[in-house]
Amino acid sequence: MVENRPLTTFVTHLVLILGVLAIAFPVWITFVASTHNELRMNQSPLPLWPGEYFLTNMQQTLFGSGLSGTEQAPVWLMLLNSLAMALLISSGKIVISLLSAFAIVYFKFPFRMGFFWMIFITLMLPVEVRILPTFEVVANLGMLNSYWGLSIPLIASATATFMFRQVFLTVPDELLESARIDGAGPLRFFFDILLPLSRTNIAALFVILFIFGWNQYLWPLLITTDTSMTTIVMSIKQMLEAAEQSPQWNIIMTTALLAMIPPVFVVIAMQKLFVQGLTETDK
Amino acid sequence: MADIQLKDLVKSYGPTEVLHHIEGDIQDGEFIVIVGPSGCGKSTLLRMVAGLESVTSGEIAIGGTRVNELEPSQRDIAMVFQNYALYPHMTVRQNMAYGLKIRKLPKADIDRRVEEAAEILEIKQYLDRKPRQLSGGQRQRVAMGRAIVRDPQVFLFDEPLSNLDAKLRVQMRLEIRKLQQRLGVTSIYVTHDQVEAMTLGDRLMVLNGGYVEQFGTPIELYDRPASMFVAGFIGSPAMNFLPVTLDAGTASLPSGHQVSVASGHSGTATLGMRPEHLTADPDGPIAINVDMLEQLGANTLIHGRLDGTEHAITASVPGHAHDGIGNTRRFSIAPDLTHLFDTDTGKRLDS
Numbered sequence: 246m247v248e249n250r251p252l253t254t255f256v257t258h259l260v261l262i263l264g265v266l267a268i269a270f271p272v273w274i275t276f277v278a279s280t281h282n283e284l285r286m287n288q289s290p291l292p293l294w295p296g297e298y299f300l301t302n303m304q305q306t307l308f309g310s311g312l313s314g315t316e317q318a319p320v321w322l323m324l325l326n327s328l329a330m331a332l333l334i335s336s337g338k339i340v341i342s343l344l345s346a347f348a349i350v351y352f353k354f355p356f357r358m359g360f361f362w363m364i365f366i367t368l369m370l371p372v373e374v375r376i377l378p379t380f381e382v383v384a385n386l387g388m389l390n391s392y393w394g395l396s397i398p399l400i401a402s403a404t405a406t407f408m409f410r411q412v413f414l415t416v417p418d419e420l421l422e423s424a425r426i427d428g429a430g431p432l433r434f435f436f437d438i439l440l441p442l443s444r445t446n447i448a449a450l451f452v453i454l455f456i457f458g459w460n461q462y463l464w465p466l467l468i469t470t471d472t473s474m475t476t477i478v479m480s481i482k483q484m485l486e487a488a489e490q491s492p493q494w495n496i497i498m499t500t501a502l503l504a505m506i507p508p509v510f511v512v513i514a515m516q517k518l519f520v521q522g523l524t525e526t527d528k
Numbered sequence: 529m530a531d532i533q534l535k536d537l538v539k540s541y542g543p544t545e546v547l548h549h550i551e552g553d554i555q556d557g558e559f560i561v562i563v564g565p566s567g568c569g570k571s572t573l574l575r576m577v578a579g580l581e582s583v584t585s586g587e588i589a590i591g592g593t594r595v596n597e598l599e600p601s602q603r604d605i606a607m608v609f610q611n612y613a614l615y616p617h618m619t620v621r622q623n624m625a626y627g628l629k630i631r632k633l634p635k636a637d638i639d640r641r642v643e644e645a646a647e648i649l650e651i652k653q654y655l656d657r658k659p660r661q662l663s664g665g666q667r668q669r670v671a672m673g674r675a676i677v678r679d680p681q682v683f684l685f686d687e688p689l690s691n692l693d694a695k696l697r698v699q700m701r702l703e704i705r706k707l708q709q710r711l712g713v714t715s716i717y718v719t720h721d722q723v724e725a726m727t728l729g730d731r732l733m734v735l736n737g738g739y740v741e742q743f744g745t746p747i748e749l750y751d752r753p754a755s756m757f758v759a760g761f762i763g764s765p766a767m768n769f770l771p772v773t774l775d776a777g778t779a780s781l782p783s784g785h786q787v788s789v790a791s792g793h794s795g796t797a798t799l800g801m802r803p804e805h806l807t808a809d810p811d812g813p814i815a816i817n818v819d820m821l822e823q824l825g826a827n828t829l830i831h832g833r834l835d836g837t838e839h840a841i842t843a844s845v846p847g848h849a850h851d852g853i854g855n856t857r858r859f860s861i862a863p864d865l866t867h868l869f870d871t872d873t874g875k876r877l878d879s
């Protein structure tokens with residue numbers, strides 16, 4: 246229903262604008278903090294308008310020693326680590342769940358339902374619950390301080406398997422039958438028909454999983470001891486507690502700003518497909 | 529050469545048998561229509577020929593070779609589905625070429641075949657569109673095109689026209705028929721529409737509850753229906769049935785009047801008379817109390833009850849009729865246009 250009354254328009258816009266402000270204000274403060282020097286950031290009142298140290302802060306954060314007086318990897322390396330972890334997690338999850346959903350929907354094999362329920366049960370076991378045994382396994386496999394250790398334990402995904410199962414179930418049987426008559430085997434059907442039909446869903450899931458991977462905190466904290474493997478999200482927290490000095494807000498906020506950029510970039514790049522993937526039902 | 533033999537074909541889902549010992553010989557180039565009410569097993573039979581359903585027992589042979597164990601793609605068939613089943617993400621051209629691409633035909637060959645089929649079906653201007661940018665009728669043509677380019681031995685159609693509007697259906701029906709005659713490909717066509725069946729088929733296989741009721745030409749089915757089921761199913765409006773007592777070439781109607789029939793049977797039976805075979809005759813034995821008139825323009829349907837009984841009966845008379853409702857009209861029928869059936873088994877009684 247589309248109403249056209251000035252008062253409603255005014256109220257809805259007001260609510261929307263307030264909402265945007267509430268979300269945008271902290272981001273603005275982060276940005277402002279990344280443009281002042283350390284001294285200014287420790288005086289009150291806090292600045293509300295940008296200063297002129299943005300490039301200096303960037304330079305020091307990205308390539309310099311970062312926080313003065315600590316043994317830290319440069320932030321560009323952390324960004325790289327986070328990117329590698331997020332990409333491995335999201336693509337790994339997508340590949341595994343596409344394959345398992347394909348198996349569950351299109352193949353009859355013994356204990357099919359058994360496997361289905363096994364996958365289902367892993368829903369109840371996120372990393373946080375199984376963190377000690379998982380750590381043990383990863384440590385025994387010698388995967389501490391490696392990209393594999395960062396990503397593999399987070400890859401198994403029941404939610405994504407379910408999502409693809411639902412997507413595959415909406416594909417009409419006749420398409421499969423048509424493909425069989427055309428002579429397409431299972432793999433051809435998967436690559437030529439199912440994958441293109443799930444394109445938007447894959448994109449939507451990629452965005453969600455990338456952000457999920459990017460924001461991982463507990464697991465990387467646990468299995469990386471080598472500073473060269475630190476991810477950016479965990480380092481922000483560490484910076485706050487670093488040394489016995491007052492926090493260097495300008496550097497921390499610059500790091501935070503940098504940490505926000507890749508997810509934002511992914512969302513913007515995938516926006517069109519993402520929205521289609523969440524809303525379209527028509528196959 | 530692609531004749532099709534169905535030998536003692538049975539299909540069961542678990543313990544329930546849905547097709548019972550189907551027999552049928554289909555000649556090379558014949559257009560066979562499988563017709564019957566919903567749930568009688570038409571699609572199942574067609575899908576067994578296509579290889580999409582397994583055969584429980586019996587044998588299917590195409591061109592003299594047993595195909596029971598062959599994959600659909602190895603049977604040299606093409607199928608047109610009710611919902612067209614076009615690949616939504618491919619253009620019309622890609623849809624039509626997909627099967628040929630898998631068979632690794634040379635690119636030039638594929639292009640030529642697609643162009644030819646598009647020419648025949650007049651869909652050349654849509655070749656680069658996606659299916660969703662086409663109307664239902666156009667999608668139907670693309671589905672046909674996808675079948676034609678494969679140059680198969682057998683075409684299989686599962687209610688391909690039922691998603692189209694009435695006018696388009698008639699038009700496509702003619703086109704399918706012309707196309708089949710031109711290409712001379714053996715075809716099996718499933719429908720529940722008896723008009724479609726009568727106009728399309730060289731021969732019709734009437735299925736009912738998983739049994740073949742009759743397998744013959746449309747005229748055979750109309751003139752000599754093998755059972756009450758076929759008699760009631762073929763022809764529109766449907767045949768009238770009345771319980772009668774037979775005696776030496778006459779049948780006594782429930783109203784007490786006598787109709788002469790071409791049969792020497794005696795005892796009780798069911799008399800079948802097509803509405804269009806009842807002729808108005810002031811001295812005729814069949815008296816109808818008119819309940820309702822249906823003006824169709826070229827003729828008029830008179831719906832009513834047999835005088836003095838509650839047996840519904842319909843007559844079709846040429847031209848316009850303006851008789852008031854409640855009047856009684858009398859009809860007669862030629863003996864050789866009557867049909868007699870065994871009341872219990874429903875089978876035709878022959879003299």
Ligand SMILES: Nc1ncnc2c1ncn2[C@@H]1O[C@H](COP(=O)(O)OP(=O)(O)OP(=O)(O)O)[C@@H](O)[C@H]1O
Pocket residue numbers: 541546564565566567568569570571572573720
């Ligand atoms: N997978 C199945 N499992 C069990 N029973 C089935 C299955 N598929 C079909 N049947 C049964 O087989 C019978 C025939 O089904 P079929 O689809 O061939 O009917 P149909 O003649 O094509 O009907 P319609 O005109 O409605 O399409 C039906 O009674 C149906 O319930």
Ligand SMILES: [Mg+2]
Pocket residue numbers: 570571572
């Ligand atoms: Mg059917």
